[in-house]
Amino acid sequence: MQEIQYVGEHLWPGRIGQFAIILGFVASLLAAAAYFFATQRRHLPEAGQWIQMGRGAFLVHTFSVFAVIGAIFYAMAMQYFEYQYVQAHVSEELPMKYIFSAFWEGQEGSFLLWMFWHVVLGLVLMAGGRQWEAPTLSVLSMIQMIIGSMILGIYLGFGDDPMRIGSNPLMLLREVMDAPIFASADYVSQIKGNGLNPLLQNYWMTIHPPTLFLGFASTAIPFSYAIAGLWMKEHKAWLKPAQRWALFSGAILGTGILMGGAWAYEALSFGGYWAWDPVENMSLVPWLILIAGIHTNLIASNTGHSIRSTYIYYLLTFIFIVYSTFLTRSGVLGDTSVHAFTEMGLEWQLIGFIAFSVLLSAIMLGIRYKGIPSPAKEEPTGSREFWMFIGSLVLLFSSLIITASTSLPVYNKIMQLFNPLFEGRVITDPVPHYNKYQIWIAVFIGLLSGSAQYLRYREFNFAGYARRFGLHAGIALALSGLLTYLTTRWIDANAWQYLTLLFFGWFTIIANADYLITFVRGNLKQAGSVTAHIGFGLMIVGILASGLNQRVISKNLFVMDGLIEGASDEQMRRNIILFKGSPMAMGDYEVAYTGDTIDDFTRTFTVHYKKRNQAGEVVESFDLHPNILYDKSFTKVAASNPSTKRYWDRDIFTHIASLPQVEIDMEYRRKREDSLNYRILQALAGETIAFSDTVPLRGLDTFMVKEYRAAVLEVDRAPAHPDYKPEDGDIAIGATVQIARSDEDSIFTVHPVLVLRGQVLYSYPAQINELSARVRLNEQVFDAVFTPETELDYQAFTFRQGDEVSLDGYRIQFAGFNRQPRHPNYQPGEDDIAVSGMMNVQAPDGKSYTAQPVYLIRDSRPFNLKDEIPELGMHFRFTGIDPATESIEMMIARTEPKPLQIPFEVATNSLRSDYIVLEAIEFPGINLFWLGSSFMMLGLLLSLFVRAKGREQKA
Amino acid sequence: MKKIYVIAIVMIAAAIVLLTTAAEDMSTYATFTDASRSGERVKIAGQLSKDKEMYYNPQEDPNYFSFYIRDTKGDERKVVLLSEKPQDFELSEQIVLTGQMKGDEFVATDMLLKCPSKYKDEEVYIREEAK
Known part of the structure; x- marks a missing residue:
């Protein structure tokens, strides 16, 4: 076959990128090896040289990663659609501000984002890791090598079906796809970009993935430290640096997860911040284990207990990050998740990644387990470390049951390997399923994080302390009871499970606040933990308030009465129809759809809320502006963005669920327009005429006769119409037409316009929604008005x-x-x-x-x-x-x-098009959720800050 | 016995209890026949019958969208979704519904659509002729 000489292709960014991918892969291998020897031979004089070599290799790796990213960005910014990745994620219309989002929309880009953060964190380790630099960077380089292999895109083996390693983001479209278009040498000029999914075109997509991936990447550091500690048998020395990194990781990963929730709540129309989607679950699980690890790490630093658990937790954290990557990227989740990536043929590589992390952890831990120091004496029952340890087990337990349920598709796949006839199992209603177990985890954590604060490390004399403990805990319990009661005056907690949780949510807030005042007294080291635990309590109260009392005001229903039982059918009916200008009562409000504007592809609606007091006076009014984004062809709604009114104690969330079909699909509107049954009428200016129309009734074989009156008031030679943009040379005619039903008093005045532009006639009809009528001018109007x-x-x-x-x-x-x-x-x-x-x-x-x-x-x-x-x-x-x-x-x-x-012509079988289908939800106390969860992250950062300061002072 | 062992036993026991109760929340994908027989809430996977009527008229009821799907056994029934008609519904390759049979109709409260991946047709990336 003759080779085609393609024109217009830009091959050099691809070549640079391809080279950098290979170079980066090899360099990470070299760095891993050099740092490996630097660690193994750390007591020998040659160690320094190995370190130098490791550094060099890691720097080359760093440079390569930057080069790959740079090459892809360049191709994206220049819109070289001959590249498959560019074609898939960028389009000509895509604003430059979304180029980052487009970059990490795809799997390859997000792998690169992950590698980017590893590299950055690796440089920090190189600069400040001291004796830990060699072992941790050896581990990190190995991880980089594995992730790097995901974008290698090379083929191994021979024959018809060689094994592909990785998916290369710099492949050309014609290399990955076989299509007739590639037979033409100038195909580049004929293709266009696919662009970024409109749902992802918002600032959340710019900030959420980098934060989440920094969180993911940062879990590799405590993991590396754990391996390093085991490797060098430095079972105590690794604890301090690992703790700082774990705190950092906990704060960032937690923030990343929260941003996902905020995105779902604020910008997507999910109507909530957490849906127990597998992808969400599998980012939460590593975070929970990491938090468990931070707690045992504290125990280990303070008492020497729990070093083994700390190792296990940090190793597990990363293992679960890898497992989560496998779940979300292998396609195994299939139809159980709304936002998993689709299959890309990386399953086996991802399984290999899991195997690597599990085997490395298990082998290192197995070899060294016996040698890890562990005090012979058990933790006393009255000590803080004992209960903190229990707490960490509860967190682990929680994450394991979440993982078990989320892994159901994996279990199905495995079973089907053995028995192809095995029918996969699914969770019928995931949300109540998860809620009903996690509610008890939250109760335990509330109880423990409240009461354990009062306990002391290495308590050998609890009997002597019991009185004071009892007093404080007793007062905290009593106060929590009171606050729980007061809370139920505000929100309904209509089952004992919720009341229990509410009680322990308050208990942890009170106990920690009390602890802050009476015990901590400016000891900054504890301030972080107190802040985080108060945050946890606030978050629990916020979840209960906003979850249980979430009220779909568009239906005046309490939807989530069944947080753990599931919702009834009637509770699912959440939408209401709102006709333009006709207010409806919703909750405490009078809600009206007052208008809309369109700008490019975005149509923004104005929904007016009004609250009256008993005397009927308006005491409050505000507008919400939900919008929808049309797709490029104006035939469907690509995204519907909610709008939310925020109060300190609640939110009013509004989103457009649907629109009249003629407003969604302009193609349909045109067809509909063509199918309208127009009747031609004629009237002298000022004359009133009568006409009638028969309307078939849906589902019945009968017709209804409607009588109308119509009049033309005047003719306008420079008319205006909302859809008409005058152009040079237009000949336009407008008329003022009045129509009324004979049996009704309301008279509707409309202004249809007809435009002759060159040889083409453009009609701008006018709609009278109240009559389902449409009025347009007949083309004969030109002859009537203009003398030839x-x-x-x-x-x-x-x-x-x-x-x-x-x-x-x-x-x-x-x-x-x-x-x-x-x-x-x-x-x-x-x-x-x-x-x-x-x-x-x-x-x-x-x-x-x-x-x-x-x-x-x-x-x-x-x-x-x-x-x-x-x-x-x-x-x-x-x-x-x-x-x-x-x-x-x-x-x-x-x-x-x-x-x-x-x-002029009148059709009386037109559809109403002046309404929106709206969903409005009230979320009471949602700010407590955001406040509480932010406090948790702040607490982690505060702890990190205090410990980082301590390190500086020592150094 | 060490306390830690006691705790471990308690947790394992709890896990077993949880796993047995969790089994109630799980089921296999049902067929319409299963759903009518049990009368319980189930998940049904099926394909849209594109030749049958799809009806959504918000003016009548903004929470009523009806269509027909064929389940894995090829059984075709009417489905009522208590919600608006989602975008791209016609393009779906597979539909997963959660709900229960009420008479001859399957009343669904939750729906997941699986849409074909974007890169199947060449038209998708060929530049439109200048207008």
């Missing part, structure tokens, strides 16, 4: 300024030039020379009229635009100027004015 030029008998006149002539008894005077002429059909051009002649006409009956025909020179060619005095049937054309004599040439014609018979 062929019927006009023009006479030429020459005028100087002030000259006057007489025609059929009319006195016509040329009053002068207007150098800024205005004419309905004239749009001034930049280089136009345009002037109009001001013609005054006096009729025999003494009335005066004016006309202003235009004469213009555009592109050195003369044009004239006629003007007309319809009342007199007088037509003017300004055809020339003679500068020598300062005179003008004017063509004037006159016909007898005829009575204006205006033909």
